[in-house]
Amino acid sequence: IHNISEFSVGNRNLWIPPGQDYRGRTDRHLICGSDDVLDALDIFPTFMRSNWVRNMTGINTEQLLSRVWEEKKLNVNYFDRVMFTTALPSDTTRWAWAEDPVPGVPGLLLKYPVEYDMVQDVCPRSSVTGQ
Numbered sequence: 001i002h003n004i005s006e007f008s009v010g011n012r013n014l015w016i017p018p019g020q021d022y023r024g025r026t027d028r029h030l031i032c033g034s035d036d037v038l039d040a041l042d043i044f045p046t047f048m049r050s051n052w053v054r055n056m057t058g059i060n061t062e063q064l065l066s067r068v069w070e071e072k073k074l075n076v077n078y079f080d081r082v083m084f085t086t087a088l089p090s091d092t093t094r095w096a097w098a099e100d101p102v103p104g105v106p107g108l109l110l111k112y113p114v115e116y117d118m119v120q121d122v123c124p125r126s127s128v129t130g131q
Contacts, residue, residue: 009033012074014040017081019118024062025069025076029083036074043068080122084115 007015015031032040046068047053056063069076087098087109098109102116110116 004031007031007077007079009036012036012039012072013077014069014074015077015079017083017118018078019081019115020062020112021066022060022062024060024064024066027061027065028085031079032074039072039074040069046071081115081118082122084119085111087111 007013009015009032013032014036016026017029018026020026020028030040043065047064050067050071052067066076086102086105087093088107089098089109091098093111096111098111100110100113100116102108102110
């Protein structure tokens with residue numbers, strides 16, 4: 001668990017976990033101050049009026065976030081990853097199928113094992129699974 005009071009959220013600072021950037025910035029978790037939350041989340045007006053949009057093909061959401069945050073002069077910072085994505089065997093997806101079990105949690109699968117591995121550097125397995 002992270003203590004969000006430790007993050008400097010003034011001066012246009014955004015905080016995201018490392019990983020799952022896909023040549024941009026992760027779109028799964030964001031910490032920012034109340035003064036910047038609309039700039040951080042309201043990306044489509046910037047996207048629609050920007051000239052660079054016309055030259056991009058195959059852009060993903062992570063790349064879009066990166067470009068918009070850069071254009072808005074938001075400062076992206078990283079914090080240690082303390083969360084990972086899970087799935088049930090019955091979950092559907094357009095991307096990666098979860099196959100690896102979450103250690104100590106029967107019936108729950110790791111959607112992105114690399115996220116779990118990153119969490120282990122910060123939160124040892126005993127604190128994640130209660131073992």
